[in-house]
Amino acid sequence: MRVVVLGGGVVGVTTAYQLQKDGHEVVVVERQPQVASETSWGNAGMVAPGHSFVWSSPKAPMILLKSLFQKDQALRFKLSADPRLYTWSWKFLMECTAEKAKRNTLLKHRLAAYSQSVLQQVVADEDIRYDRNTRGILYLHRSQEALDRGIAQMRLLESDGQEIRILDRAGVVALDPSLGAAADKIAGAIYCPTDETGDSALFTRGLAAKVAERGGELRTGTTIRSIRTDGDAIAGVETDKGEVRGDAYVLALGCHSAEAGRRIGIDLPIYPIKGYSLTIPVGNHPRPPTVASVDEHNLVAITSFGDRLRVTATAEFAGYDLRHKPSDFAFMKGVTQDLYPDGADYDRAEMWAGLRPMTPTNLPFFGRQRYGNLYLNTGHGHIGWTMSHGSARITADLIAGRIPAIPMDGLLAA
Ligand SMILES: Cc1cc2nc3c(=O)[nH]c(=O)nc-3n(C[C@H](O)[C@H](O)[C@H](O)COP(=O)(O)OP(=O)(O)OC[C@H]3O[C@@H](n4cnc5c(N)ncnc54)[C@H](O)[C@@H]3O)c2cc1C
Numbered sequence: 001m002r003v004v005v006l007g008g009g010v011v012g013v014t015t016a017y018q019l020q021k022d023g024h025e026v027v028v029v030e031r032q033p034q035v036a037s038e039t040s041w042g043n044a045g046m047v048a049p050g051h052s053f054v055w056s057s058p059k060a061p062m063i064l065l066k067s068l069f070q071k072d073q074a075l076r077f078k079l080s081a082d083p084r085l086y087t088w089s090w091k092f093l094m095e096c097t098a099e100k101a102k103r104n105t106l107l108k109h110r111l112a113a114y115s116q117s118v119l120q121q122v123v124a125d126e127d128i129r130y131d132r133n134t135r136g137i138l139y140l141h142r143s144q145e146a147l148d149r150g151i152a153q154m155r156l157l158e159s160d161g162q163e164i165r166i167l168d169r170a171g172v173v174a175l176d177p178s179l180g181a182a183a184d185k186i187a188g189a190i191y192c193p194t195d196e197t198g199d200s201a202l203f204t205r206g207l208a209a210k211v212a213e214r215g216g217e218l219r220t221g222t223t224i225r226s227i228r229t230d231g232d233a234i235a236g237v238e239t240d241k242g243e244v245r246g247d248a249y250v251l252a253l254g255c256h257s258a259e260a261g262r263r264i265g266i267d268l269p270i271y272p273i274k275g276y277s278l279t280i281p282v283g284n285h286p287r288p289p290t291v292a293s294v295d296e297h298n299l300v301a302i303t304s305f306g307d308r309l310r311v312t313a314t315a316e317f318a319g320y321d322l323r324h325k326p327s328d329f330a331f332m333k334g335v336t337q338d339l340y341p342d343g344a345d346y347d348r349a350e351m352w353a354g355l356r357p358m359t360p361t362n363l364p365f366f367g368r369q370r371y372g373n374l375y376l377n378t379g380h381g382h383i384g385w386t387m388s389h390g391s392a393r394i395t396a397d398l399i400a401g402r403i404p405a406i407p408m409d410g411l412l413a414a
Pocket residue numbers: 006007008009010011012029030031032035036037038039040041042043044045046047048222223224225252253254255256274275276277301312313353354355356357378379380381382383384385386387
């Protein structure tokens with residue numbers, strides 16, 4: 001078949017790769033001059049099944065409410081005139097019971113762990129340089145009480161096969177001596193040795209080059225204006241450079257899938273949740289992190305990509321507004337500098353903001369809705385780089401009429 005993939009982020013490109021592997025002709029339509037230029041560009045790079053906890057948890061309603069009145073650094077919920085914010089928030093709140101949070105977290109963990117295994121296969125098959133680091137991720141806690149709570153919570157993922165190790169302060173510093181200067185600020189960590197990191201933009205661009213070498217079409221710099229339907233099928237995609245047609249289509253437009261879906265009668269509750277990141281050259285600094293970490297108290301993620309650090313933070317409801325200013329980054333920079341004082345050339349940090357395509361369940365949409373030849377692979381939220389590889393394989397399997405390698409109950413709309 002000729003399959004048209006709408007969107008050239010990590011989700012679209014991994015999907016094109018898996019489809020091509022199955023023998024299909026693939027076309028990727030992407031508005032930016034290069035693939036992985038939007039959300040898939042500046043993320044923290046964590047391939048982290050150990051980070052599968054959903055945001056729609058029993059604690060979330062109070063956190064959202066408080067953020068209306070307090071200037072919180074991690075979460076910024078703002079009222080707006082956008083009615084979709086309220087319909088989405090209502091659906092999100094409906095997922096916040098303990099039972100649903102547990103169910104959604106386990107589904108997400110299933111997908112994330114499977115996805116990591118697919119990534120490992122791709123890495124074995126293809127030579128792609130993306131500053132991969134397989135030394136695990138440290139989930140740092142600043143007090144013993146917080147560490148104990150974190151351990152109790154992590155048992156859920158452990159029950160689903162996640163390997164965890166509990167480290168005290170000395171154990172953390174032994175694993176990553178670059179945290180030595182901040183040892184007195186850390187009580188300990190939950191260490192997930194099988195989690196890994198890597199630059200998702202480098203990976204996506206490397207993979208896209210492989211797809212192109214094998215005859216796949218990358219139509220970058222091409223904006224999709226509308227999707228043309230004919231009864232219960234998609235007939236073509238209208239772009240600023242003419243129509244693109246295929247036998248099947250995959251919707252992988254990240255945050256923009258909601259609008260594209262709406263225009264053809266598919267309701268996809270995907271809302272943009274803005275995050276910020278810094279990319280900081282290590283320069284001559286001798287102590288960059290050697291193991292990625294998440295400061296669970298401040299909700300700041302820190303990853304080392306070879307000669308750069310990537311630091312991310314913040315969940316902000318700001319619609320599709322990608323603007324940012326230096327003060328948005330001051331807190332996360334301060335936290336990083338505090339943990340790794342000699343880790344990077346902090347004065348040369350590059351600022352970026354991106355939009356997480358969040359769904360109320362925190363799970364992506366798969367499969368078909370309404371149209372026989374349109375497949376969804378979208379809404380990957382805060383760990384879309386982690387879940388993309390498995391999601392791509394699942395989508396290719398569904399298109400081939402094969403049963404995916406993991407049970408799809410709960411992941412596929414009935
Ligand atoms: C601050 C931050 C930190 C994160 N950290 C992590 C992490 O550590 N680990 C992890 O797993 N995930 C992380 N994520 C999440 C991850 O980055 C996303 O889930 C993932 O990148 C989503 O990929 P995507 O392909 O769905 O979306 P995108 O990368 O946004 O791709 C969608 C593509 O569609 C294109 N497009 C949109 N409209 C049109 C149109 N009309 N015509 C043509 N093309 C169009 C866009 O240009 C874009 O390239 C983070 C996200 C943020 C914001």
